Structures are given as structure tokens and as C-alpha cells.
Amino acid sequence: MTTAPRIRTTGIALALTAASVLTLAACGAKSDAKNVDSKGKGGVSLAAAGSAEEAGGMDALVAAAKKEGVLNAIAIPRDWANYGALIDGFTKRYGIKVAVENPDGTSQDEINAVRTRKGQDRAPDVLDLGASFAQSAAQQGLTAPYKVAAYGRIAEGQKDAKARWFNDYGGYVSIGCDAKRVKECPQTFADLLKPQYKGQVALNGNPTKSGSAFAGVYAAALASGGSFDDIQPGLDFFGKLKKNGNYNPVESTPATVEKGETPISLDWDYLNAGYGEEFKSKGLDWKVAVPSDGVYAQYYSQAINKDAPHPAAARLWQEYLYSAEGQNLWLKGHARPALMAAMEADGTLDKAAAAALPKVAGTPKFPSEAQTAKAKQVLAAGWAKAISG
Numbered sequence: 001m002t003t004a005p006r007i008r009t010t011g012i013a014l015a016l017t018a019a020s021v022l023t024l025a026a027c028g029a030k031s032d033a034k035n036v037d038s039k040g041k042g043g044v045s046l047a048a049a050g051s052a053e054e055a056g057g058m059d060a061l062v063a064a065a066k067k068e069g070v071l072n073a074i075a076i077p078r079d080w081a082n083y084g085a086l087i088d089g090f091t092k093r094y095g096i097k098v099a100v101e102n103p104d105g106t107s108q109d110e111i112n113a114v115r116t117r118k119g120q121d122r123a124p125d126v127l128d129l130g131a132s133f134a135q136s137a138a139q140q141g142l143t144a145p146y147k148v149a150a151y152g153r154i155a156e157g158q159k160d161a162k163a164r165w166f167n168d169y170g171g172y173v174s175i176g177c178d179a180k181r182v183k184e185c186p187q188t189f190a191d192l193l194k195p196q197y198k199g200q201v202a203l204n205g206n207p208t209k210s211g212s213a214f215a216g217v218y219a220a221a222l223a224s225g226g227s228f229d230d231i232q233p234g235l236d237f238f239g240k241l242k243k244n245g246n247y248n249p250v251e252s253t254p255a256t257v258e259k260g261e262t263p264i265s266l267d268w269d270y271l272n273a274g275y276g277e278e279f280k281s282k283g284l285d286w287k288v289a290v291p292s293d294g295v296y297a298q299y300y301s302q303a304i305n306k307d308a309p310h311p312a313a314a315r316l317w318q319e320y321l322y323s324a325e326g327q328n329l330w331l332k333g334h335a336r337p338a339l340m341a342a343m344e345a346d347g348t349l350d351k352a353a354a355a356a357l358p359k360v361a362g363t364p365k366f367p368s369e370a371q372t373a374k375a376k377q378v379l380a381a382g383w384a385k386a387i388s389g
Contacts, residue, residue: 072125135165148319
């Protein structure tokens with residue numbers, strides 16, 4: 001794990017995206033006609049198939065996907081939530097190559113690629129987006145309605161009613177700590193204000209652009225008297241960290257963790273837990289705690305590009321991700337899969353992997369779309385000022 005983890009943006013930068021269109025959106029070849037004309041059940045185009053049944057059944061979907069031979073993915077690094085194992089597992093099972101572009105890209109990068117590569121073979125087939133980006137992409141008509149076989153088992157509130165997106169995996173904001181450099185690892189947000197942590201507390205990115213960093217500020221708000229309707233106490237908290245010298249402006253990555261540059265890192269629990277495993281052989285003792293005073297959880301979401309150049313492979317990829325094998329592979333990466341409760345009930349959950357997750361008390365609650373939008377506006381307007389002191 002030598003490269004920085006992908007920094008997934010929140011929806012805060014939506015108004016600024018015109019300035020960030022990727023150079024990767026350069027002209028490419030037009031989509032191959034064999035993909036566009038592929039037919040499923042009753043002559044339905046695979047690009048319009050809303051389920052495996054409409055594609056002619058799983059056997060027909062598999063055959064069509066194998067004929068396409070490739071799946072275009074974007075912004076899914078191998079060391080993020082065990083995506084490497086998912087990619088390898090899909091290829092081993094179906095013989096389909098997964099071509100991953102810009103692995104450390106953002107959710108907005110993904111949407112930019114969908115928009116600017118429409119009709120091109122190089123367009124992404126599938127998307128893994130921050131929740132607000134998935135909702136936005138669906139509203140803009142960029143994603144295809146598709147119900148995986150397990151769609152009915154995904155909890156209400158974790159999927160679009162029209163199946164244009166559905167949550168895949170998630171986690172909690174956590175505190176990662178280098179126990180060999182930090183004498184006593186912090187367990188709560190309140191602990192982070194202690195003078196012994198001077199210059200040590202970092203975020204995974206800028207919260208006006210990074211989903212995990214945004215979550216860190218939201219969690220800090222919950223720990224400081226705020227709520228889903230009021231993120232300002234989170235900004236105030238980081239203002240205090242900056243004022244007392246505890247805030248470390250270096251953005252936390254696997255490299256900074258390994259080098260000891262960010263000895264305390266606020267990040268998703270599945271990433272922090274992954275660092276602990278990855279660097280154990282190198283002598284790093286990386287501890288992970290989910291702060292009890294600021295419990296904040298969130299999911300990412302899956303979606304299919306409405307104009308996917310490989311529509312069958314895109315749909316088969318979703319079926320694989322929401323199979324017991326796919327869900328358990330995310331779980332082995334310390335991420336909590338969307339079907340975790342359903343799989344625990346039917347006995348298909350990997351119990352050992354579930355037992356290895358960082359411990360959390362209570363049931364997570366999630367902000368509404370309106371609450372998140374308001375929080376982003378407050379953060380965009382006040383973050384720079386909060387940490388300028």
C-alpha cells in the first residue's frame with residue numbers, strides 16, 4: 001500500500017465542478033455496436049435491462065458479459081475496502097477483465113467521465129459514488145435503473161426507489177493511532193483536544209472535497225453539541241484543534257501513516273483497520289477506535305452508467321457485488337456491506353470477518369439529503385476560516 005487512498009469527495013464541490021473536468025475525458029473511440037445492439041429477454045436491449053430476468057436470465061447475462069470481455073471501472077483502488085479481492089474474484093469467476101482507470105479519483109471525477117465520454121468505449125461502465133453524488137447522478141439521468149437479485153434485501157433508505165443507485169458498503173468515522181509514537185491513544189473527540197496530541201491530529205483530505213474528511217467534521221459536530229442540522233460545532237472543534245496546535249494540516253494517506261507523519265488520523269474505520277493489518281509486518285502498531293462521543297456512519301453507493309459501453313458486464317458486476325461472495329469480500333476489508341443484516345439473518349455472513357470489525361455501540365443514524373446539503377454549505381463557507389487561526 002504505497003499510494004494515497006482515493007479521496008472521495010462530498011457533494012460540496014458540485015457548484016465548482018466546471019473547473020475540474022478531467023483531462024482523462026479526451027476524445028476516444030465510439031462504443032462498439034455489438035454492445036449497443038445486444039438483446040435480452042423479449043428483445044429488450046441489454047442497455048435497458050432492469051434486471052437479470054429482463055436480460056434473459058443469469059446464464060444469458062453471463063454469456064453476454066463474457067462476449068463483451070471487459071468491464072470499465074473508475075476510482076476503485078485495490079487497497080480501498082478490499083476492492084483488489086473483488087476485482088480478482090470477478091475476473092476469476094467470469095474471465096472478464098476489469099480495467100480500472102484513475103483509481104484514486106473522486107466521485108466527481110467519475111461523473112465527469114460519464115458526461116464527457118458518452119458514446120465512447122472508454123466511458124466507465126459502473127460507478128462507486130458518495131451517497132450525495134449517487135443521488136445527484138440519478139437526478140441528472142446519468143444512471144440506469146437495475147435491480148440486482150438481492151435488491152429486495154437492501155434496507156429501505158439504502159436504495160433508490162427506481163433502482164438507479166443502491167448502497168454497497170459503509171463504515172464509521174474512527175480514530176487511527178500509531179501506538180509506538182503516541183503514548184496513550186485517544187478514544188474520543190474530547191481526548192483529541194488534550195495538549196499531549198500537539199501537531200498529531202490529521203484528516204484524510206480537505207473536508208470541502210474529501211468524503212471521509214467531511215465525515216470527520218460531521219462526527220466532531222455530533223461530539224460537540226451539534227446535530228445533523230448543525231455542523232457548525234464541528235468547525236468550531238477543528239478551530240480549537242488548530243488554535244491549541246493539535247491540528248496537523250498534512251492530509252493522511254497510507255504513506256504518511258507508515259512514515260509517522262500523521263500519527264493520529266480521523267478516517268473511515270475500514271481504512272484505519274486496513275492500515276493496521278498492512279503495516280504490522282513493518283513494525284507499525286496502528287490502533288483503531290470508533291469515538292463514542294461522535295458516532296457517524298455513512299455508505300457509498302453503486303450505480304450503472306446509463307450509456308455503459310459494456311452493459312452486460314456492468315450488470316453482471318453488480319450481481320457479483322451483491323452476492324454473498326462479493327458482500328463478504330467487502331466485509332473482509334473491514335467495510336460493512338449493505339446486506340450485512342440480511343446475511344447475518346440467513347447465515348451467509350462471514351462471522352470471523354464480522355467479529356474483526358471495530359466495535360461500535362448503538363444503531364447508526366444517517367442525515368437526510370437536505371441536512372447533508374445544508375452541512376456542506378456551512379462547511380464550504382466556514383472551513384478555511386475555522387483553521388486559519
